Amino acid sequence: MKLTKRETAYLLLEDGLLLEGTAIGKKGTKGGEICFNTGMTGYQEIYTDPSYTGQIVVNTTPHIGNYGAIDEEQESDSTKISGIVVNDYADLHSRATADESLQEYLEKNNVVGIADVDTRMLVRHIRSKGAMNAIISSEMDIEQLKKELGQVPSMEGLELSSSVCTQQPYFSGDENAAIKVAVLDLGIKTSILKNLNSRGVYCKVFPSKTSYSEMKSWNPDGYFISNGPGDPAAMDYAVDTLKQILDENKPLFGICLGHQILARACDISTYKMHHGHRGLNHPIKNLTNGQSEITSQNHGFVISENDVENSDMIEATHLHLNDNTVAGIKVKNKNAFAVQYHPESSPGPHDSRYLFDQFIQLIHDNK
Known part of the structure; x- marks a missing residue:
């Protein structure tokens, strides 16, 4: 009607x-x-x-x-x-x-x-x-x-995170929580913060171009790097921040764009996909335990499979089963990992929410 x-x-x-x-x-x-x-x-x-x-x-x-x-x-x-x-x-x-x-x-x-x-x-x-x-x-x-x-800009080479992230730091969760996590907002979804808060995490969310020293001054137990829009190759400022966080070696978890920025901080390049992954039923294989997950995804860029394969710093942990793109990584000898997809899955299946628990456990193990 x-x-x-x-x-x-x-x-x-x-x-x-x-x-x-x-x-x-x-x-x-x-x-x-x-x-x-x-x-x-x-x-x-x-x-x-x-x-x-x-x-x-x-x-x-x-x-x-x-x-x-x-x-x-x-x-x-x-x-x-x-x-x-x-x-x-x-x-x-x-x-x-x-x-x-x-x-x-x-x-x-x-x-x-x-x-x-x-x-x-x-x-x-x-x-x-x-x-x-x-x-x-x-x-x-x-x-x-x-x-x-003809006036619409190409997504390739476009930096968008600084225009959509928070412009001022803010807090999320219970201030009396046992765990404090500094969140670098590259375009974060509310459901991600809800998943962290529900696991006893007090978050301070910082704008995308916040310096490492400012985040560190809050004395967090770990760092989270969010999802967001645009081309990761145009975000050298975030890559520099990630390198400093890696040097500190506190627990770090990245999602989607955060995954790509972590990869870039370890000398892994990114490239624009033909038409991207966007939906609620993308199959992922966890290479650590051999199990598969149905995931929610939204990205048009991905990290280089060849660079990961030849890297001394990065190890692939998850694989997209439709096209064999790298869907998860961890940094060797560091407390840092990331996935290309969205474990908060709002909307979508909750197969991958264990990754938040993995992050929390990593923080407990390093306190």
Whole structure:
């Protein structure tokens, strides 16, 4: 059932593919790198994940919006995506606890979107051609769109963490907790802090460009390096900080972008993937115990498999079973490890939450 009459919107990809649909969310124009997420639930968590900054997200689930939006499912203080592309868009929602409809939510958060698009075809196109820039508009003609698309920056070489992280340090958790962890915020999700807090960790969250000396002055028991958006190759400032943390050799845990920055601090290079990993059902093998995990993932960059294989500093601990990319590492002779995926899994399966327990145990062992 359609409650409102929608206007026409266009989606233009960098390779010239032009799709016509109907406008959803806020009327306007927005560009970014187009990518797709295969998760069948959790659209609000996706839209508020800072790792999606600068990206237009295609939801592969055909029916979006049926359960509305609710404040407690925010993964940051606001939406971070550049835009959304969906197939069937629900004007009505049926969840009694929802605070508002998805349309109201998108309008309030200034998110531009397009519906009634053949997302199955679009995802196959991206899988074939690779991630690229795109633009959505409900107000420009095609020639204007082409010019506007040319102004959208490439994700490769783009530093975004400093624009989405906290601008002032803040605390999370019980100040009387037995464990203190300094968190370097590169674009952290709220669920990560909740997982640390629930395990008796008091966190002080620092902006991405905070110096090592400032974090150390808080005298933490360990360090956590968060997820975030952009190209890890453009973040030398964070790499320098990680090198100093490694020299101190207190327990360190990194997730996603934090994984890539830790790798770079150990002379492992990164590269942009063809179309990335984004979804809730990615299979990972734990090389330490031989067990497999179903994981939540969101990344368009990965660390070099060849560099890891030839490294004297790094050992691979987890492997992505779809394409054999490195999904987890530990630093030899150091108390540092990281994974490429999201063990907090919000949304997604909880197979990998043991990694938080592993981090806590490492801290206890070194106190």
